[in-house]
Amino acid sequence: AQSVTQPDIHITVSEGASLELRCNYSYGATPYLFWYVQSPGQGLQLLLKYFSGDTLVQGIKGFEAEFKRSQSSFNLRKPSVHWSDAAEYFCAVAEFTGGGNKLTFGTGTQLKVEL
Amino acid sequence: ETGVTQSPTHLIKTRGQQVTLRCSSQSGHNTVSWYQQALGQGPQFIFQYYREEENGRGNFPPRFSGLQFPNYSSELNVNALELDDSALYLCASSSASGRYNEQFFGPGTRLTVL
Numbered sequence: 165a166q167s168v169t170q171p172d173i174h175i176t177v178s179e180g181a182s183l184e185l186r187c188n189y190s191y192g193a194t195p196y197l198f199w200y201v202q203s204p205g206q207g208l209q210l211l212l213k214y215f216s217g218d219t220l221v222q223g224i225k226g227f228e229a230e231f232k233r234s235q236s237s238f239n240l241r242k243p244s245v246h247w248s249d250a251a252e253y254f255c256a257v258a259e260f261t262g263g264g265n266k267l268t269f270g271t272g273t274q275l276k277v278e279l
Numbered sequence: 280e281t282g283v284t285q286s287p288t289h290l291i292k293t294r295g296q297q298v299t300l301r302c303s304s305q306s307g308h309n310t311v312s313w314y315q316q317a318l319g320q321g322p323q324f325i326f327q328y329y330r331e332e333e334n335g336r337g338n339f340p341p342r343f344s345g346l347q348f349p350n351y352s353s354e355l356n357v358n359a360l361e362l363d364d365s366a367l368y369l370c371a372s373s374s375a376s377g378r379y380n381e382q383f384f385g386p387g388t389r390l391t392v393l
Contacts, residue, residue, distance in 0.1 A: 168321075200384075207283075207369055207384040208322070254321050265373075266312065266335055267382065269321030 166191040166257050170270035177245050178278045185240040185273050187255030196258040197238040198267070199229055203251045211253075214238060225249070250277045281306055283372050283385035291391045292360050300355040300388045302370030310334070310375045311353040312382060313345060316367040328353055329375055357390075365392045 169188045177183055189195055196215050200208040212223025219231040229240045238255060252274050256267045284303045292298050304311050310329045314322035324337035328347035342358040351372070357364055367389050371382035 205386075205389075207386040208371075209384075210381065213381070256321075265380065266324040266327060266337065267314075267322070267371075268324070271319075271321050 166195070166259050166268050168255050168257055168268055168270035170253075170255055170273050172273045173271070174274045174276065176276040176278060179247050180244050183240075183242045183245045183249070183275070185253050185255075185275070187238045187240065187270060188236050189238060189255070189257045190236065191257050191259075195238075197229075197231060198256045198258070199223065199227070199238075199240045200254045200256060200269075201225075201251050202254065202272075208254065211240070245275075245277055247277045247279055250275055283370060283383050285368075285370050285385040285388050287388060288386070289389045289391075291393065293393050294360055294362060296360050297356065297358045298360060298390060300357075300368050300370075300390070302353045302355070302372075302385060304351045304353070304370075304372030305383050308372035308374050308383070309351050310373045310380065311347055311351065312371045312373070313353070313355050314369040314371065315339070316369060316387070317363075318366070322369055325355070360392045362392050365390060 167190045198213045199211040211227050212221050214221050214231045252272045254269045254272045256269045286301045312327040313325040316322040325339050326336040327334045331347045344356045346354045367387045369387045370385045373380035373382045
């Protein structure tokens with residue numbers, strides 16, 4: 165079975181600083197990978213996704229992520245963090261079961277932004 | 280275009296009771312997935328419905344059941360509630376075409392079991 169590991173439970177950065185959130189996955193085939201963001205009391209919003217092709221993918225809100233097969237990683241980055249980026253971030257991998265598709269999520273990284 | 284909606288927003292039940300949560304899928308979507316998100320955890324896949332049939336199930340007991348209706352809306356039913364069932368329940372809809380279909384999430388229903 166596939167799994168997703170997000171090693172950092174909490175991260176604090178200053179506004180304007182760069183950000184990198186780590187994600188490692190375990191999956192036998194070519195993974196379909198995602199990053200979601202969740203603000204307090206809200207559902208999940210898709211930031212970006214990787215299916216195939218260019219290993220550097222661009223998403224919304226200035227986020228990008230790089231797929232590295234050799235390291236089984238899909239780290240999320242942003243060059244300059246804004247206070248509104250404070251939220252919880254989830255990395256996920258899609259698994260294709262006999263009947264359908266399901267997402268397996270990591271435990272999340274809580275981002276705090278200091279002004 | 281209407282997004283995924285869920286009702287109710289919050290719900291408080293006592294142990295042993297039964298609960299029904301509802302989800303309306305996004306326009307044009309025919310697949311609904313349900314996830315349970317316990318406090319401090321990532322969402323966990325409960326099951327998926329496609330064309331009114333269960334189309335994949337995660338590691339949840341049979342007291343978690345669901346329905347999908349002809350208009351593709353869905354219900355999640357949980358019987359014999361336990362304290363550990365307290366969580367945010369997320370519904371996601373998608374369109375079943377191609378190998379992978381992006382799932383769009385609703386805001387969730389917060390269930391508290393006392």
